[in-house]
Amino acid sequence: MLKKRLIGTVIVKNGWAVQSFGYRRYLPLGKPECLVQNLDRWGADEIFVLSIDRSSDRLGPDFKLLERLGQLGLGTPLIYGGGIRSVEDGLQVIKLGADRLCVDALLHNDIEVVRELSRQLGAQAVIAALPLACRDQRIEWLDYRTKVSTQVSAKDLAAVTLGIVSELLIIDWQHEGQAGGFDRMLIAHASLPTEIPLIAFGGLNEPGQLIELLSHPRMAAVAVGNFLSYREHAIQKFKAQLIGMPVRLPSYESMYSLTVDV
Amino acid sequence: MDYHMGNHASVVHSLRELNYRVRVSNDRAVLNEADVLVLPGVGAFPSGMKALHSLSLVSYLQEQARLQRPIIGFCLGMQLLADASYEHQYTTGLGLIPGEVVPLINPQWHIGWNSVECVLQDPLFQPSDGQVFYFNHSFAYRGPSEYQIGLSRHHNTFPSVIRRGSVVGLQFHPEKSQGPGKALLKSLISGLSHA
Numbered sequence: 413m414l415k416k417r418l419i420g421t422v423i424v425k426n427g428w429a430v431q432s433f434g435y436r437r438y439l440p441l442g443k444p445e446c447l448v449q450n451l452d453r454w455g456a457d458e459i460f461v462l463s464i465d466r467s468s469d470r471l472g473p474d475f476k477l478l479e480r481l482g483q484l485g486l487g488t489p490l491i492y493g494g495g496i497r498s499v500e501d502g503l504q505v506i507k508l509g510a511d512r513l514c515v516d517a518l519l520h521n522d523i524e525v526v527r528e529l530s531r532q533l534g535a536q537a538v539i540a541a542l543p544l545a546c547r548d549q550r551i552e553w554l555d556y557r558t559k560v561s562t563q564v565s566a567k568d569l570a571a572v573t574l575g576i577v578s579e580l581l582i583i584d585w586q587h588e589g590q591a592g593g594f595d596r597m598l599i600a601h602a603s604l605p606t607e608i609p610l611i612a613f614g615g616l617n618e619p620g621q622l623i624e625l626l627s628h629p630r631m632a633a634v635a636v637g638n639f640l641s642y643r644e645h646a647i648q649k650f651k652a653q654l655i656g657m658p659v660r661l662p663s664y665e666s667m668y669s670l671t672v673d674v
Numbered sequence: 675m676d677y678h679m680g681n682h683a684s685v686v687h688s689l690r691e692l693n694y695r696v697r698v699s700n701d702r703a704v705l706n707e708a709d710v711l712v713l714p715g716v717g718a719f720p721s722g723m724k725a726l727h728s729l730s731l732v733s734y735l736q737e738q739a740r741l742q743r744p745i746i747g748f749c750l751g752m753q754l755l756a757d758a759s760y761e762h763q764y765t766t767g768l769g770l771i772p773g774e775v776v777p778l779i780n781p782q783w784h785i786g787w788n789s790v791e792c793v794l795q796d797p798l799f800q801p802s803d804g805q806v807f808y809f810n811h812s813f814a815y816r817g818p819s820e821y822q823i824g825l826s827r828h829h830n831t832f833p834s835v836i837r838r839g840s841v842v843g844l845q846f847h848p849e850k851s852q853g854p855g856k857a858l859l860k861s862l863i864s865g866l867s868h869a
Contacts, residue, residue, distance in 0.1 A: 414828045415787040415806060455852060457787060485687025487852045489808050506716055509681050511810060511850060531762070533717055536783040536812045578783045578812075609781070632786065660787050660806055663853065 415660050416626050417458055417633035418650060420451035420640050421613065424463040424477065424494070431638040432464070433589035435543070435556060441641055445480050451640065452488045454647035455663050459488050460514065460635055462541075466495025467517035468557045473505050482509035493541060497521075502529040506537070514581060516541035519572045520555055530576045539611070540577040542569070543585035544598050551603040554585055570605040577608065579632055584614035589638050592618045599628060611635055619653035626657045676700045677725040679750060680716030688849040692860050700729045709867040711738060714849070715750030719759035719775060719813070722750050723767060732768060739770045744840045744866035749811060752836065752843030761813050771838045773817020781829065783812045790824040790834050790846070798842075798865040799823050799835055805854040807846035809834070814845065840866055 422444050423432045429447045430438040441447060444461060451459045461481065463474045473495040481490065492505050493514030502513050502525075513533070518526050519540055530538045543554040545561060552561035553569070573580060582604070587593030593615025604610070609632035612625050617639035625631050640646040651662035676682060676698045689696045689712075697704055705711060713735075715722055726732050739745060747755045756767045759775035767775070778784055792803040803824075814832040824835030826845070834845040842862065848855035 413789065414784065414809075417786050482681075482683045485691065486684065487688060487850060487855065489810070489847070489850045507681060509683050511681075511716070511847070531718070532721065534812050536785050536810050537716065578785060609785075 413658065415457070416631065416658050418456060418647060418654070418659060419458045419460050419491070419611065419633050419635040420454075420456035420647060421460045421462065421635045421637035422447045422451070423637055424461060424474065425465050427474070427477070431589060431641065435554075435585045435588060437589075444477060445484060447641065448481055448486070449484055451647060452484070452486045454645055455651075455660075456488055456647045457633070457660060458491055458512075459486065460491040460493070462514065463494030464556075467497075471495055472497055473501050475504065475508060478505060478508035478510065491539065493539075497525075499525055499528045499532065503532065506533060512537045512539060514539040514541050515577075516543070517555075517557060523572050523576070526572075527576050535576060536578045538577045539579045539581050540573045541581040541583060543583040545584070545586050546595055546597040546601060551598070551601050556585070564603060566603045566605060569603060573608060574605055579609050579611055580604065581611045581613055581635065584612075587615035588613075590615045591639070592621055594621060594625070596624070599625065599631070606630070613637070619650075622650070622654060623657060626654065626659065675705065675711055675713050675731065677713075677715075677722070677729055677731060679722050679725055680714055682714060684849045685712060685714045685748070688856060688859060689863075692856060692863070694863060700731060702734055705734070710744040710746060710863050711735070713745065713747040713751035713754060715748065715754065717750055719750065719753055719761040719767070720763060720765045722754050723765050726754070726768070735768055736770065739839075739841050742840045744863075745770065745842070746862065746866070747843045748849065749845060749847055752845050753813060753815065755836070755841060755843045756815055756817065759813060770841045771817065771821050771836050771843060773815050773821065773836070775813045776816050777813050778811070778832070779830075784809050784814075784826075784828050784832075787851075788826045788828060788834075788846075790826055792824050792835075794820075794823045796823050796837065798862050799858070801861055802854060802858045805858070807834075807844075807848065807851040807854060807858075809846045811845060815843065842866070
């Protein structure tokens, strides 16, 4: 049986891992490699590294960060998002060690590039990040670079995702970093294309909230960011609270042999 | 085997962690020295075969399979072992394990952690029976049941481990499957290289 996933998310700004609050306030956490290594050690189902300033500053993907992550020898699948401008960028990101790509700005800029990436890598390797808000029963899609939200319909979202991406990362950007903040209306709203599985992100930390989302038939995964940074073995502790859900059981594995050569 | 498709670093790291010596190459002289050939891969089948043809590795792999040299394919690497695929267009594969690669239907993708059930007795895979591994694919092998060692289920059942003699295909990514992936790689490589 296919399990639902708990994705550990690392937000990177200016080369540093940060806690992000509502797409506008950031607090430094440290080196992204350290956080990624922890998530790998703790048994996250996937690790999502999102470099949030690469597209807005037109820097392209953070290849140096990907090289450093590649040297860690991760045993966990890696998703990378941030600054992908072209097919070549996307292919290079995969070559450097990412298993999947997450695109956001590219959905606004050039959907044909996303389509070609999907053709070359397979749609299973491409995720669409959609920072959404629900206002007056309507869904608004944020272009995070301009901070402008536009009302969207199911048809609009289907046009940029259907047959091109394998999963939709639904980001509650307004409640990102806020405990228990994720707006369930985003998932229930009819504007989301029904054919594509969903990943929820933004303001997710409470067990009841995670269980409710993971119980949704279209929910393939939940992504947690800030709330994994406050304690050791955070992934295992989250998973221990999800017993009964179709997720992989938490595992504790030592990286070091417990026997000593004498 | 370096045929410019996907990421070799994870495979190299996971094998080195298991204390194997690893070389990444498409040079036959280097490949000839290896006990086991690993064919990783991320991407589309036609691009994979095109890359293997351009490096003159198709006939090399077919010859090595005839010599019963252990060959292991991961994900796209497994699919390339088959006779052909329908991804984008009909493309012939390496033909090392009879069968074809066909699209998954409803749902079109299989992404995430899923268990593998051993359906044929095989000492190399039996310790991994029921373990969960990481999958990320939209096409799957379809072929004779005698080559299907392990199955996985997602709405429909599909072969996730195939084997013909010393040629083995894994539809999942053992190098990205944490503890269970390493245990399987260890069992598989030590079993095939000492057979």
